[in-house]
Amino acid sequence: MVLCSRTAVRTTSTGYINWIYHSYQKRCIHSSLWKSTVHEIKIQHKYQHRSVKTLLSTLDINQPLASLTSPSCIVPSFYKRAYSIHNDSKIASKGNIKPDTSSFRPIIRLPSMASTSTSDPAPSEPAPESQSESRYEPRYIDVGINLTDMMYQGFYHGRKVHEVDLENVIQRAHAVGCKKLMVTGSDYKASVHAVELAQSYPGVIFATVGVHPCSASELIKTAGGVSNIRAALKDIETLALEGKARGTVTAFGEIGLDYDRFYLSDQDSQLRVFEEQLRIAEKIDLPLFLHSRAAEEDFNRLLFAANLPRKGLVHSFTGTLEEMHTLVNAGFDIGINGCSLKTEENLAVVREVPLGHLQIETDGPWCEIRATHASAAYLKNMPSYLTETVPKDVKKERFQLGMRVKGRNEPCAIAGVAWVIAQVKGVTFEEVCERSWANSMNMFRYDEAAALQEAWAKENSNGTDAVAVAAGGDGA
Numbered sequence: 001m002v003l004c005s006r007t008a009v010r011t012t013s014t015g016y017i018n019w020i021y022h023s024y025q026k027r028c029i030h031s032s033l034w035k036s037t038v039h040e041i042k043i044q045h046k047y048q049h050r051s052v053k054t055l056l057s058t059l060d061i062n063q064p065l066a067s068l069t070s071p072s073c074i075v076p077s078f079y080k081r082a083y084s085i086h087n088d089s090k091i092a093s094k095g096n097i098k099p100d101t102s103s104f105r106p107i108i109r110l111p112s113m114a115s116t117s118t119s120d121p122a123p124s125e126p127a128p129e130s131q132s133e134s135r136y137e138p139r140y141i142d143v144g145i146n147l148t149d150m151m152y153q154g155f156y157h158g159r160k161v162h163e164v165d166l167e168n169v170i171q172r173a174h175a176v177g178c179k180k181l182m183v184t185g186s187d188y189k190a191s192v193h194a195v196e197l198a199q200s201y202p203g204v205i206f207a208t209v210g211v212h213p214c215s216a217s218e219l220i221k222t223a224g225g226v227s228n229i230r231a232a233l234k235d236i237e238t239l240a241l242e243g244k245a246r247g248t249v250t251a252f253g254e255i256g257l258d259y260d261r262f263y264l265s266d267q268d269s270q271l272r273v274f275e276e277q278l279r280i281a282e283k284i285d286l287p288l289f290l291h292s293r294a295a296e297e298d299f300n301r302l303l304f305a306a307n308l309p310r311k312g313l314v315h316s317f318t319g320t321l322e323e324m325h326t327l328v329n330a331g332f333d334i335g336i337n338g339c340s341l342k343t344e345e346n347l348a349v350v351r352e353v354p355l356g357h358l359q360i361e362t363d364g365p366w367c368e369i370r371a372t373h374a375s376a377a378y379l380k381n382m383p384s385y386l387t388e389t390v391p392k393d394v395k396k397e398r399f400q401l402g403m404r405v406k407g408r409n410e411p412c413a414i415a416g417v418a419w420v421i422a423q424v425k426g427v428t429f430e431e432v433c434e435r436s437w438a439n440s441m442n443m444f445r446y447d448e449a450a451a452l453q454e455a456w457a458k459e460n461s462n463g464t465d466a467v468a469v470a471a472g473g474d475g476a
């Protein structure tokens with residue numbers, strides 16, 4: 001049985017790493033799978049347990065294939081099992097082996113382990129032995145997540161309620177299959193913070209840089225008047241360009257108009273700051289992360305008049321069917337989160353969003369799916385395996401590290417968003433996950449960005465690998 005690159009066991013267990021390492025030595029997997037796995041292991045090492053880290057320090061994953069001749073670093077029982085299967089197969093020349101499934105979770109069908117694996121041989125994998133346990137293991141990208149929000153530092157309305165648990169939030173996202181997070185920058189300070197997060201989690205977190213419509217008045221006030229908007233936005237432009245070059249910034253935003261919240265920012269300020277940021281967008285060649293609320297006419301007028309090198313995503317979409325069609329026809333994607341699934345009218349719009357223009361997000365800590373929402377009924381038949389790693393939520397006052405907080409949305413809830421969309425649209429869950437994954441990867445080019453991050457980190461660490469396996473950060 002050939003386990004080709006399109007049929008991968010996606011887990012971070014030592015058993016899997018052992019197996020894939022061994023398979024690579026035996027030349028029975030495509031080298032691109034090994035490379036993408038190494039890349040993933042490097043990115044994910046900070047989530048893993050000590051045993052995985054210890055194992056990785058014995059497998060020199062940077063060594064070229066030729067020097068990997070000794071199986072001594074393979075756990076003996078695993079090696080024995082793999083070797084006997086290898087012999088039994090009587091196709092030693094191809095070196096096909098099966099994984100020792102006793103040491104890790106069931107084999108999962110995953111269409112493509114790495115989005116860049118287009119050079120892999122065509123899939124020819126029959127169903128794994130444990131057919132009953134074969135199921136689609138989802139992967140998601142939360143393209144709109146406000147990880148810079150103080151709630152993830154334990155602050156609510158300026159009051160410290162519990163300890164910081166941002167790391168746990170990111171780990172929980174990872175555990176459900178939410179492999180990439182695009183953290184929203186809503187003003188200069190939040191954008192800097194988002195970029196810092198991207199630097200701390202290479203290949204996992206990416207940032208947007210921009211000024212949210214609700215921060216427009218504040219920007220003008222700080223700048224000392226409307227005549228200084230351009231100068232005030234210079235820092236934002238520089239931050240976006242620097243981040244783009246280093247692979248930490250993958251979108252310009254959040255920019256747009258919000259006519260539901262004039263109490264935060266008046267209409268004139270919003271229009272001026274949006275327009276000025278569209279001028280920046282024309283220059284910097286980044287896709288847009290857009291916000292439009294009750295402002296369709298002005299929003300479309302300004303957006304469509306701009307000479308944009310790249311389109312973008314209109315996130316947290318709550319508009320009408322017509323509005324959605326107009327944006328999609330103009331080449332924009334639609335971002336769906338819990339707020340987009342609140343009412344039957346919302347669901348009727350989501351039903352019509354073409355899969356080729358759909359992306360998913362949580363917009364945490366906001367926009368969770370609530371019991372009172374029209375979407376909640378669809379969650380009742382959601383398979384438990386999709387959320388089995390998600391701990392229960394408690395009131396913030398009863399918080400203990402490792403638990404979720406009631407009412408505070410977070411990226412691990414993205415499974416629910418994808419599930420509801422699939423039910424509403426009448427398509428498979430897998431299709432929603434895979435199409436939205438592909439749309440996000442195409443628009444925001446996370447692979448290119450991750451490569452830039454890695455190159456930049458290497459350049460700035462005197463030749464040593466900045467994401468070396470020996471680095472700290474034990475997964476709790």
Ligand SMILES: [Zn+2]
Pocket residue numbers: 254290291315316
């Ligand atoms: Zn927004």
